[in-house]
Amino acid sequence: MVQAKCWVMTKHFDGFPKTSDFELKEEELPEPKDGEVLLEAVFLSVDPYMRPFSRFRMKEGDVMIGTQVAKVIQSRNPAFPVGSHVVSNSGWRTHTVSDGTGLTPILPEWPKDVSLSLALGIIGMPGLTAVYGIEEVLGLQQGETLLVNAAAGAVGSVVGQIAKIKGCKVVGSAGTDAKVAYLREMGFDEVFNYKTVGSLEEALRKASPEGYDCFFENVGGSFSTVALQQMKNFGRIAVCGSISVYNDSTPQTGPYPHLTMILKQLKMEGFMQSRWEHKHPETLKRLLAWVKEGKLQYREHVTKGFENMPAAFMGMLQGENIGKAVVAV
Amino acid sequence: MVQAKCWVMTKHFDGFPKTSDFELKEEELPEPKDGEVLLEAVFLSVDPYMRPFSRFRMKEGDVMIGTQVAKVIQSRNPAFPVGSHVVSNSGWRTHTVSDGTGLTPILPEWPKDVSLSLALGIIGMPGLTAVYGIEEVLGLQQGETLLVNAAAGAVGSVVGQIAKIKGCKVVGSAGTDAKVAYLREMGFDEVFNYKTVGSLEEALRKASPEGYDCFFENVGGSFSTVALQQMKNFGRIAVCGSISVYNDSTPQTGPYPHLTMILKQLKMEGFMQSRWEHKHPETLKRLLAWVKEGKLQYREHVTKGFENMPAAFMGMLQGENIGKAVVAV
Numbered sequence: 304m305v306q307a308k309c310w311v312m313t314k315h316f317d318g319f320p321k322t323s324d325f326e327l328k329e330e331e332l333p334e335p336k337d338g339e340v341l342l343e344a345v346f347l348s349v350d351p352y353m354r355p356f357s358r359f360r361m362k363e364g365d366v367m368i369g370t371q372v373a374k375v376i377q378s379r380n381p382a383f384p385v386g387s388h389v390v391s392n393s394g395w396r397t398h399t400v401s402d403g404t405g406l407t408p409i410l411p412e413w414p415k416d417v418s419l420s421l422a423l424g425i426i427g428m429p430g431l432t433a434v435y436g437i438e439e440v441l442g443l444q445q446g447e448t449l450l451v452n453a454a455a456g457a458v459g460s461v462v463g464q465i466a467k468i469k470g471c472k473v474v475g476s477a478g479t480d481a482k483v484a485y486l487r488e489m490g491f492d493e494v495f496n497y498k499t500v501g502s503l504e505e506a507l508r509k510a511s512p513e514g515y516d517c518f519f520e521n522v523g524g525s526f527s528t529v530a531l532q533q534m535k536n537f538g539r540i541a542v543c544g545s546i547s548v549y550n551d552s553t554p555q556t557g558p559y560p561h562l563t564m565i566l567k568q569l570k571m572e573g574f575m576q577s578r579w580e581h582k583h584p585e586t587l588k589r590l591l592a593w594v595k596e597g598k599l600q601y602r603e604h605v606t607k608g609f610e611n612m613p614a615a616f617m618g619m620l621q622g623e624n625i626g627k628a629v630v631a632v
Numbered sequence: 633m634v635q636a637k638c639w640v641m642t643k644h645f646d647g648f649p650k651t652s653d654f655e656l657k658e659e660e661l662p663e664p665k666d667g668e669v670l671l672e673a674v675f676l677s678v679d680p681y682m683r684p685f686s687r688f689r690m691k692e693g694d695v696m697i698g699t700q701v702a703k704v705i706q707s708r709n710p711a712f713p714v715g716s717h718v719v720s721n722s723g724w725r726t727h728t729v730s731d732g733t734g735l736t737p738i739l740p741e742w743p744k745d746v747s748l749s750l751a752l753g754i755i756g757m758p759g760l761t762a763v764y765g766i767e768e769v770l771g772l773q774q775g776e777t778l779l780v781n782a783a784a785g786a787v788g789s790v791v792g793q794i795a796k797i798k799g800c801k802v803v804g805s806a807g808t809d810a811k812v813a814y815l816r817e818m819g820f821d822e823v824f825n826y827k828t829v830g831s832l833e834e835a836l837r838k839a840s841p842e843g844y845d846c847f848f849e850n851v852g853g854s855f856s857t858v859a860l861q862q863m864k865n866f867g868r869i870a871v872c873g874s875i876s877v878y879n880d881s882t883p884q885t886g887p888y889p890h891l892t893m894i895l896k897q898l899k900m901e902g903f904m905q906s907r908w909e910h911k912h913p914e915t916l917k918r919l920l921a922w923v924k925e926g927k928l929q930y931r932e933h934v935t936k937g938f939e940n941m942p943a944a945f946m947g948m949l950q951g952e953n954i955g956k957a958v959v960a961v
Contacts, residue, residue, distance in 0.1 A: 355891055523890035545890035554887040561852035561874035564902030571900045573893030
């Protein structure tokens with residue numbers, strides 16, 4: 304018999320999440336039956352999408368959604384031997400009994416000196432999101448200019464680097480000088496702190512006077528309005544995130560984009576990486592290879608202790624992290 | 633020597649255009665030189681796009697932009713014999729000297745009993761816009777459900793009919809009961825007057841409870857916000873027009889669309905028919921054939937007299953027309 308801890312969303316977030324919206328609960332898990340395994344969380348992910356999904360895919364009293372890297376500590380399923388690691392959609396739980404559905408084993412070629420936490424980051428969902436946004440949604444071509452915001456985040460930092468691998472000019476926006484310095488280290492061509500530039504419009508124009516072919520959108524809100532005006536004709540926008548509006552109690556409003564979209568013949572598409580799930584194995588191998596070859600750099604923002612999940616989540620929503628935010632149990 | 637009349641935009645429109653923003657001028661045209669022709673306007677087009685384009689593509693004192701069907705009344709260019717008709721980008725002018733650049737002869741197979749004014753409408757720019765929006769932007773497939781607003785307008789009325797030809801369910805919105813009756817006549821499956829339905833959201837839901845695969849957007853503004861919520865996952869939106877915001881002095885604002893676009897993985901694309909100019913000859917033939925076969929119905933809203941161009945334009949912007957608004961000289 305195992306005691307599992309889990310974090311429950313006691314009530315729907317109203318505005319920015321508060322500590323009192325979460326409750327740490329304990330539950331007794333049954334012994335794994337035939338075909339089942341018992342998982343123990345090693346690393347847990349906190350991601351921006353959890354905020355809007357809490358509204359649309361959860362009800363009050365549910366365990367918070369999310370993925371984790373977990374170790375198999377009991378197994379009655381030969382596909383998942385004891386001691387092996389998997390990525391699991393278990394939510395914010397320390398222990399989970401699973402029949403194996405939806406578990407993804409860590410790639411067999413995973414190097415010993417690479418932290419398994421990357422399976423939640425650059426070699427996981429955020430890395431996949433970056434690849435599909437660039438390749439499937441934007442169809443980014445060599446020589447084009449790409450804008451990415453929240454560029455030091457888990458997805459943005461991969462987006463910019465992949466665009467560099469593809470021979471593009473990359474302009475990145477982030478919200479602290481430390482993040483901007485990190486973007487420069489990673490080889491972004493033009494970088495700025497959107498909080499201190501004064502005029503975002505001027506910063507975007509200065510970074511690429513001829514405009515932008517592609518825009519990888521992670522922020523939304525007023526940033527989107529300004530950036531739209533700087534797109535080239537036939538520009539493409541991959542709408543991956545919209546973190547600037549996730550915590551609105553009353554929706555923020557801005558000018559309608561339609562007229563600009565017509566005059567410049569812009570294309571804008573919202574997407575989630577799950578659409579290309581059939582490509583995940585190949586794409587994860589590609590990401591791992593790029594990491595091993597040193598073509599993709601990464602940082603992680605690691606919070607220790609399962610008890611700190613809500614704090615890690617709220618900190619990530621406030622932009623405390625450079626690179627991927629994870630919790631180490 | 634010919635005296636030409638033309639309508640000049642004396643100052644940029646501020647809000648809804650006013651009579652005083654236009655001035656009727658006369659100018660003396662030179663005799664056509666070798667290779668040139670003298671054109672006399674027969675029908676002139678007034679279109680929604682002229683309102684935003686006046687801001688972005690014109691300066692004060694310019695002749696209003698626009699296309700017309702013109703008769704060749706003098707010719708020193710064998711490609712355009714006297715008595716033949718062309719579509720010309722001459723703007724709001726009674727007479728034009730042209731070297732032939734940009735002139736499109738009326739299709740040789742044009743039937744005698746079909747008004748040449750249709751070359752400004754269903755067998756012209758608005759018809760082309762409908763075809764490309766449906767085929768190139770939306771990729772509308774048989775069995776899908778399409779929403780079109782401003783559905784009794786020059787473009788919308790063609791959009792709905794082509795979607796019916798393609799075996800789709802068509803929902804149309806318009807702003808008078810007479811327009812709604814016309815949509816019903818044309819075979820639209822579900823139609824409503826958005827001004828009297830009370831709740832647009834409920835009207836859209838009732839017309840297609842399972843949502844919309846495609847949305848041909850002519851209106852923008854708050855309509856777009858409500859319609860976005862009714863799209864199916866992977867819905868596509870062709871942004872053709874945005875007439876509800878064209879006359880804003882201060883841009884209208886609405887909730888940002890990004891989060892909905894992500895959760896439903898929606899694609900939205902602005903377009904203009906000129907992008908597929910290389911396909912115009914084939915497409916015009918197709919439109920003419922559909923008209924001849926009775927597969928496409930049409931109405932025109934004809935204003936008589938070149939002196940009434942501004943009134944026709946302003947009336948069209950107020951939605952006075954069913955079908956294409958044209959001016960007969």
